[in-house]
Amino acid sequence: MNVIDTPSLDLERAEAFADRVGGMFDAGAAATMISIGHRLGLFDGMAGAAPATSTEIAASTGLAERYVREWLAAMTTAGILRYEPETRRFHLPPEHAACLTREAALGNLAVYAQHVSLLGRMEERTLHCLKTGEGTGYGDYPCFHQIMAEDSGQTVTAGLFEHILPLVAGLEARLEAGIDVLDAGCGRGLALMAMARRYPKSRFTGYDLCADAIAHAAETARAQGLSNITFETRDLTGYCEPGRWDFVTSFDAVHDQKDPEGLISGLCRSLRPGGSYLMQDIGGSAHLENNLDFPFATLLYAVSLVHCTPVSIGQGGAGLGTMWGWETAEAMLRGAGFKTVERHVLAHDPMNVWFVSRV
Ligand SMILES: C[S@@+](CC[C@H](N)C(=O)[O-])C[C@H]1O[C@@H](n2cnc3c(N)ncnc32)[C@H](O)[C@@H]1O
Structure with a gap:
């Protein structure tokens, strides 16, 4: 039977739903184009500039005009750029530049568009994972550590001294006096380097599984002349x-480990008396029904399927996934033997949860 003939079908609702699905394709395409614009510096070049033709924009960015023209059209139909048909000039309004450039006043949302485009680049590998149950390795994801460093550069490093470290009462004085600090799963280590610069009497160490991320971190620290930091x-x-x-800190680095519970308990035992562990992770719930209105929930579950779950399975782990839930994290922290565990959500970053645990 044709579905249109289904007696119970509410055709109006079905058509409205079809429109919504169609809109998702346009939004997904726009996100990928935003990622391209970010990576090539197109938004940065257009911000604050006078309206310009595709030829002028291509010349100022050193890109191929024919392709630039197509990107400009996609961004115009997405409502991101303004187009003047009489002069064939394109313009990035300042209100749009405010969330799409490296100097963006509201934070650069274009950074996160790169996660969407990475999903597409990983589709074949994800099909393979679904069919075989196999996992992945970090090396399977092009530019992963660069994207992550840009992402946490905004969510972590930018708010570190104003919002994040003050969550740990008394920490600043101890950092100023000189203590030993570990960042577990540090990636390219930007947050740790910011701390090392600010607190020269303390000693900072970053550990990460990925040699390429560690090499990048060590090279950056060397170039910045930081002598109180080590990466391994x-x-x-x-x-x-x-x-x-x-x-000890970990920034978005526990749920995709092989053994998150074992790591948390090992970090607890690695602290000196009076020490504390600051853990940032995704703030969704362990229960799908609680995540229906969680910010970027679909993107987070998609990143979970394509990245966080398979990298854990690829290490022989459980694959808890991005949305393992604050409840799971809190239970693991309490079970690890910490004396106190506090949970915080920061106004500037509703997607993440912050735990301060003390031994
Ligand atoms: C989502 S990234 C976060 C990186 C960094 N903390 C940041 O905020 O930019 C997770 C990190 O955990 C690291 N990681 C995953 N499994 C690990 C393991 N078994 N041992 C050490 N690091 C691991 C990855 O290499 C990756 O750099």
């Missing part, structure tokens, strides 16, 4: 260095 390639599975650290 290290698999944190089964990690424990008893009583080694005064303060």
Whole structure:
């Protein structure tokens, strides 16, 4: 039977739903185009500039005009650029530049568009994972550590001293006096380097599984002349260095580990008396029904399918996924033996949850 003949079908609702699905294709395409505009510096070049033709924009960015013209058309139909048909000039209004450039007043949303475009680049590999149950390795994801560094550069590093470290009462004075700090799963280590610059008497160490991210971090620290920071390639599975650290951080680096519970408990045992662990992770709930209105929930579940779940499975882990939930994280922290566990959500970053745990 043709579905249109289904007696119970509400055709009006079905058509409205079809329109919504169609809109998703346009939005997905726009996100990929935003990612391209960000990576090529097109938004940065157009911000604050007078309206310009595709030829002028191509010349000022050193890109091929024929392709630039097509990108400009996509961004115009998406409502991001304004187009003057008489002069064939394109313009990025300042109100739009405010969330799409590297100097963006509201934070650069174009950074996050790169996650959407990475989903597309990983489609074949994801099909393979779904069919075989196999996992992935970090090396399978083009530009992953660069995208992550840009992402956490905004959500973590930018708010570190104003919003994030003050969550740990008394920490600033200890950092100023000189303590030992570990960032577990540090990636390219931008947050750790910001702390090392600010607190020259403290000693900072970053561990990460990925040698390429660690090499990049070490090179950046060297170029900045930081002598109180060390980066080391290290698999944190089964990690424990008893009583080694005064303060431990992890920024979005626990749920995709092979053994998140084991890591949390190893980090707890690696703290000295009086030490604390600051853990940032995704703030969604462990229960799907609670996430229906969670910010960017679809994107987060998609990133979970394509990245966070398979990289854990690829390490032989459980694959808890991006939306393992604050409830799961909190239960693991309490079970690890911390004396106190506090949970915080920061106004500037509703997508993440912050735990401060003390031994
Ligand atoms: C989502 S990224 C976050 C990176 C960084 N903290 C940031 O905020 O930019 C997660 C990091 O955890 C690291 N990681 C995953 N499994 C690991 C393991 N078993 N041992 C050490 N690091 C691991 C990855 O290499 C990756 O850099």
